[in-house]
Amino acid sequence: MDKLIDDEMLVAQFQSGRQNAFDELMKRYKSKIFSYLLRSVRNYEDAEDITIEVFFKAYRALDNWQPKAKFSTWLYKIASNLAIDYHRTKVRHPVYALEDMEIPEAHLVATDLHSDPVQQVEDQERGRIIREAVDQLSPKQKAVFMLSRYEGLQLKEVAETLDMAEGTVKIHLHRAVKRLQTLLRPLWENNEI
């Protein structure tokens, strides 16, 4: 399929009966949505389940979808809502987080002759500490920070995704960065990360 066809056109094709257009939409967004959810829930299996649920919900609602916002924003909105539901459920039924899982052996093995396994382990530890700092943000700060920094959404799109005013999004983003600065600065000043 022509990659130049935009998402909204694919949706229109789906709505007019061309079911395969949905396959193309899934192909375009499955990795992004999975990554977003993985960062949010930090558990591979749960991220996969929620990704499936996102596309399941999208498929069922797509017939009535109106192009008021970008298709991708709508998809992130479904994902964000499901992630919020997940975190609510998780409070009641705690699960093992990504960092608690045993690191697969393949990740520890040097990928080439010049890489240093000790350095790899140190990098993983540094990554873990930083991701834990991001987890300490409030749910709204974290959602705004992740959507704007990692998913490449404009502030306006983040606002649409999270049903917030653009000014509110900016406030959450500023608070998130300041909070991360407070948490991480002592660590980088002491060369711990």
Next chain:
Amino acid sequence: MPKCIKSGGQAIDYAAKLLSPEEEEPFEEHLKNCLDCTEAVQSFRTVLQLTDQAQAELRVPELALQDIEMNVYKRLAAAHEQTLLSRVRASIANFGSLFRGPRIAIASAIAIALITVALLMGNLFRSESVPPLPETYSAVARIEQYRQQDIQRNLEEALITHHLRNDAWDTESRLYRMKEQADGTNWMAVADAHLQNLQSGTLDTP
């Protein structure tokens, strides 16, 4: 001495490249003469670099991505079955009134007639696997394919239960569940025939 008021939000926006060109130029001019803001921008940049790097290390396994489409369609097929199940349950509730009083005989006669028809269509009893569909097939076709596979799997599980555990009650429950799923397909007649065989003690195992 209080810090520069621009060393907060504006410094973050600059570090995150969120300022418009009209805002950026004056802020860069300001930076040349403001130590507070220069330090703040440097610090916020470090925060963003560290977090970007740490998040980039979280990679989605390629293997997990391969199955997403298939699992979405399976999920849709399962939802389709649930909708059917609720409709069938409602029908069964209405149909249940047939089995009161003298109507039992009529209902039994209908059931026997259905089973006879099913027996005559011997091919129905052959458990054939559903061939995989090419990727170009429509989503609806794939959902139907997974539905058929689920029906077939439930039939197989019912027969295995009968064979391994000889549990008539469980086998019957599974066959009824399969029949409910099979609403509107030839598999309904298959389920009826197996139920009849189970009740008469002649149910063959795979």
